[in-house]
Amino acid sequence: MKKLRTRFTPSEILDPVLFEGYEIQSLKHGNTEHILYRFPSKEHDWEGCWTMDLNTAQKGVMKYKKYLIEGDTETAVLSV
Numbered sequence: 001m002k003k004l005r006t007r008f009t010p011s012e013i014l015d016p017v018l019f020e021g022y023e024i025q026s027l028k029h030g031n032t033e034h035i036l037y038r039f040p041s042k043e044h045d046w047e048g049c050w051t052m053d054l055n056t057a058q059k060g061v062m063k064y065k066k067y068l069i070e071g072d073t074e075t076a077v078l079s080v
């Protein structure tokens with residue numbers, strides 16, 4: 001029986017990217033060495049999701065900011 005030898009390297013937390021007043025967390029994945037960015041995702045009820053594409057993260061932030069503005073407006077209209 002062969003033993004699998006894998007090297008697990010811890011991920012490295014990088015400096016966050018500031019975009020439109022929102023701090024996008026970033027890290028370098030330990031095993032793949034990909035740079036990952038965390039952003040709020042509409043598809044997951046605005047929970048934080050990870051992507052390798054900074055542009056995708058920035059678009060997610062813009063959608064989230066729009067949701068926050070429209071959400072406050074909708075709440076105000078519903079309460080009247």
